[in-house]
Amino acid sequence: MEKNVLANGLEIWSTYFDETPRVIVQLNIEGGRLLEDGKIVPKGTAELLASAMETGTALRTPTELEKEFEKLGVNIGFGANSTGTSITLSCEKEKLDAAVALLEEMMFKPRWDEAEFKKGKSRAKEGANSSLRNRSVGASNAWRRLMNGDNALGTSVLAEDYDKVSMAHCKAYYNANYAPNLTKMVVVGPLSAAEVDSKFAFLKQWEKKNVIVPKPTPAVNVETPQLFGVKYTDADQSDIYVGFKSLPYDATGKFFQNSVMNFALAGNFNSRLNLNIREEKAWTYGIRGGFSSSYKDLPGTYTISAGVKARATDSAIVEIIDELVRYKNNGITDEEFAFTKSALVASEALEYESIGQKAGYILQMANRNLPVDYADQQLRVLQSMTKEQVNSLAKEQLNLDNMVVVVAGDLLEVQPKLETLGLGKMQVLEPTGAGKIKYLKAGSTSLPKKKTPYNPPADLRK
Numbered sequence: 001m002e003k004n005v006l007a008n009g010l011e012i013w014s015t016y017f018d019e020t021p022r023v024i025v026q027l028n029i030e031g032g033r034l035l036e037d038g039k040i041v042p043k044g045t046a047e048l049l050a051s052a053m054e055t056g057t058a059l060r061t062p063t064e065l066e067k068e069f070e071k072l073g074v075n076i077g078f079g080a081n082s083t084g085t086s087i088t089l090s091c092e093k094e095k096l097d098a099a100v101a102l103l104e105e106m107m108f109k110p111r112w113d114e115a116e117f118k119k120g121k122s123r124a125k126e127g128a129n130s131s132l133r134n135r136s137v138g139a140s141n142a143w144r145r146l147m148n149g150d151n152a153l154g155t156s157v158l159a160e161d162y163d164k165v166s167m168a169h170c171k172a173y174y175n176a177n178y179a180p181n182l183t184k185m186v187v188v189g190p191l192s193a194a195e196v197d198s199k200f201a202f203l204k205q206w207e208k209k210n211v212i213v214p215k216p217t218p219a220v221n222v223e224t225p226q227l228f229g230v231k232y233t234d235a236d237q238s239d240i241y242v243g244f245k246s247l248p249y250d251a252t253g254k255f256f257q258n259s260v261m262n263f264a265l266a267g268n269f270n271s272r273l274n275l276n277i278r279e280e281k282a283w284t285y286g287i288r289g290g291f292s293s294s295y296k297d298l299p300g301t302y303t304i305s306a307g308v309k310a311r312a313t314d315s316a317i318v319e320i321i322d323e324l325v326r327y328k329n330n331g332i333t334d335e336e337f338a339f340t341k342s343a344l345v346a347s348e349a350l351e352y353e354s355i356g357q358k359a360g361y362i363l364q365m366a367n368r369n370l371p372v373d374y375a376d377q378q379l380r381v382l383q384s385m386t387k388e389q390v391n392s393l394a395k396e397q398l399n400l401d402n403m404v405v406v407v408a409g410d411l412l413e414v415q416p417k418l419e420t421l422g423l424g425k426m427q428v429l430e431p432t433g434a435g436k437i438k439y440l441k442a443g444s445t446s447l448p449k450k451k452t453p454y455n456p457p458a459d460l461r462k
Helices: 047-053 062-072 093-108 114-132 134-150 159-163 167-177 191-197 201-205 253-267 270-279 311-328 335-348 355-370 374-386 387-397 411-416
Strands: 002-003 010-018 022-032 075-080 084-092 183-189 226-231 239-244 284-292 301-309 404-409 427-429
Touching: 002 093, 002 191, 010 191, 010 355, 022 093, 022 355, 047 075, 047 093, 047 114, 047 167, 047 311, 047 335, 062 093, 084 093, 093 191, 093 201, 114 159, 134 226, 134 239, 134 301, 134 404, 167 284, 183 355, 191 201, 226 387, 226 411, 239 311, 239 355, 253 270, 253 284, 253 311, 253 335, 253 374, 253 387, 270 284, 270 301, 301 311, 311 387, 311 404, 311 411, 335 374, 335 387
Parallel strands: 010 183, 226 404, 226 427
Antiparallel strands: 002 010, 022 084, 022 183, 075 084, 239 301, 239 404, 284 301
């Protein structure tokens, strides 16, 4: 592993990998939608700019550029999300010089084609509108806003947002925010560090810029279990999200250890939740849950999600919460703990074998400024964890008093039953995630309790 920081601030991380003749290059320019204030820089600018960067160059039409890709067997792509802009390149080593020349052309000689820009905007608007008809998207939009707040991390770009973006906005964003000092670059393939330095020498001419990426304000903390809904009339299934805000990312501390703790509960096909909701009850095709990180040191989330039969919505939520309560109170079994250790140790050994996995691993390392051996450190932590540690984490980290439940589905059918569970009145949000949110006082609601014995309606398996 080699790290080289250029005078302009760009970090180049590279590793020699000769098990394939292919070279993968990934660049991440920090910023993305975080640099859109919604006024001077409209929402959606970063995404439409990334699309424009792919549609030809000042020297080639989009068709000519595509033909060059096909001739060389090269893939170069641009994309943007909430926190950054990505640039990827993939090709055989023998074609790398030609591919790098195309990359330089695309990065520094954009075409700024107004007709292609309008086509890209039209596609983005169509995608934004059509996605909202998807029940899982509506549930996800509501969930992200509740967990992350009214910022780039928690809100979606809508068709009306794209309408406000002009080519002039994209040019201004490009000139101000495509900066080497915000960029991490990863190169994986049969190349020495000296070859990487030579072949990507053009990046040394990229001018440093004075850019400050604003940090989002975290969402309001939930102090008591709450229920939210998204209306999809006549839906035969409900999309359920259950969880809470959790710890920020850390490579080897409690954030990482929580993934070990969660494995038996919701982190694999043989987890308690999947065996219960899918295998025993047949209410879903699959249910998963896990801890995920957020931007830099912002709080992460614990999220359980599943699509379940509409008639089983309330029953499924009762079962999910009962499994969480029992795992928190009683902990993991000896058999589950042994399986967790063996399965995770085996998966760690295979996780970074392919060239793509290595590139992703290094980019994670670069973006979070992690030590080169952080995967080895994680493995040592995993191997040393005890059953008692797992049980202690379950008691401490399963923050059930801060639970949020989101249901997207036919609210006319499911809302009355859900409001009897103790989670309070359902607050209904739009499929975009928009809507008024009232945060209830601590202790004003409670978790639903499973009846003993609990016999859900017999027809729920049908």
